[in-house]
Amino acid sequence: MSIYQRFCEETVDENGALQHISLHYPDNFNFAYDVVDTIAAETPEKRAMVWCNAENEEHIFTFSDVKEQSDRMANVFRKAGLKKGDRVMLVLKRHYEYWFAVLALHKLGITAIPATHMLTVSDYVYRIRMAKVNAIVCTPYGDTAEKLCAAVKEAGIDSILWTVRGNIPGFRNLTEEAANAAAVPERVPTRVTDPMLLYFTSGTTGYPKGVIHDFSYPLAHIVTAKYWQQAEDNGLHFTVAETGWAKASWGKLYGQWLVGSAVMVFDFDNFDPKQLCTVINRYGVTSFCAPPTVYRYLVRKGIPDMPSLRHASTAGEILAPEVFRKFAQRTGLELCEGYGQTETTLLMANFKGTKPVEGSMGTISPLYRIDLQDKEGNPVPDGEIGEVVILPPENGKQIGVFSGYLDNGEQYRHVWRGGVYHTGDAAYRDAQGRYWFHGRFDDIIKTGGYRVGPYEVENVLMEHPAVVECSVIGVPDALRGQAIKAFIVLGNREPSVELEKEIKDFCNARLAEYKWVRLIEFVKEMPKTISGKIRKTELRAAT
Secondary structure (H helix, E strand, O other), X not given: OOHHHHOEEEEEOOOOOEEEXXXXXXXXXXXXXXXXXXXXXXXXXXXXXXXXXXXXXXXXXXXHHHHHHHHHHHHHHHHOOOOOOOEEEEEOOOOOHHHHHHHHHHHHOOEEEEOOOOXXXXXXXXXXXXXXXXXXXXXXXXXXXXXXXXXXXXXXOOOEEEEOOOOOOOOEEHHHHHHOOXXXXXXXXXOOOOEEEEEEOOOOOXXXXXXXXXXXXXXXXXXHHHHHOOOOOOOEEEEOOOOOOHHHHHHOOHHHHHOOOEEEEEEOOOOOHHHHHHHXXXXXXXEEEOOHHHHHHHHHHOOOOOOOOOEXXXXXXXXXXXXXXXXXXXXXXXXXXXXXXOOOOEEEEOOOOOOOOOOOOEEEOOOOEEEEEOOOOOEOOOOOOEEEEEEOOOOOOOOOXXXXXXXXXXXXXXXXXXXXXXXXXXXXXXXXXXXXXXXXXXXXXXXXXEEEOHHHHHHHHOOOOOEEEEEEEEEEEOOOEEEEEEEEEEOOOOOXXXXXXXXXXXXXXXXXXXXXXXXXXXXXXXXXXXXXXXXXXXXXHOO
């Protein structure tokens, strides 16, 4: 029996599809103690993590190893004066030390702030000041340590600085200190309502917001891992995300270990589809999750045989139908899309026991009550566009939805206006109860009296072989109110009037007339957030 079953009751149908799930846990539930350390005590040799890097280094860690290393780091942090309620930033890329460090922080009741090494000095200054960061643990590679030193100085915050694997001036060596630390700490009392994680959003429409999740958050990822990613007990799950993003919590730690699966970690800087496939085959990865960009590369470069792979999932951006179809033809696996936010866990997906539908976000997770509403808060019928909102649970605590925005109660109250959580995402529901993404609610284009979601136009544009990347917005138009304009990054073609006409004809032949692309602008690159999301606000401002 997987350890997750100690914390929930679930009902599935004859196809294995989840029909109902309820979670139960003690008031002092702590993933590090009650999951990781418990597995280590009961099955110490159970495989927890397979780690390798682009230089062919390799480490395989058991749960006993993870417990010991996280205990040692917890003692280092405690000896340095860190305590429950403090905040520590982790900038550790895909280094295995991230897992030890984040669990050590959980054990001490210290809020972990995962962040990416790709941030600028000003990005770090903003986060350090906002969160009043007490300490930072960072990668020794590249210029990350240098940027963090500058950021701490500019922020005027007296933060303890650690790095791993080596000595850098101004930083303490966490690897060395942990090796000399005791391995058995006493349990620090924590409550399930205490803050556990602080993620900063990607800031597509304004300054990044600090999203706080409490200690119940890992349990909500049981559904993520078991019923969407289909991670298996004693299997090996591989999510590509770097640890600085919330997607790492979705696919590289909580739900996977709860259901008994080991996690595959490939520590790399430059994405190489061939290397990725080599890792999958070398270690026998059984389930895989990556953004559509990765699958696009795999399809274009040629997908090799991957005999161990039994399931593949995706989320985060447009999945072109061509990619869905070609991946399925080559591997026999239909990509299962999912949907959620930094503020939540998985809200909708093409779940286990149901047939994936190309382009659909799938159906609602049984963990949530979700509806589509218009601007007045009224439910919208099937086939009409509405905002995805989360309704409060009928009884008990809502699991997996953030507990607050950092020092911004006003914004928190705003997104919970009317007694529901407003995602800001637009979608429609078909007669079978499947949901279809329609873009950010603020991005909806109103043209000629019709409402058009950028997503559906972008999806068609991506099918043209010359289009590598695209983004669609509405621009002022005297006749229609707004006209649809596409920004396009090309692959192996040069911009030309002829190509513009070719792409328009290709796209418009596949769309209803009111969705036609009227304008095209070829660009070398898109304005993006640090997480890779296209900033439509900048495209609109430049038009």
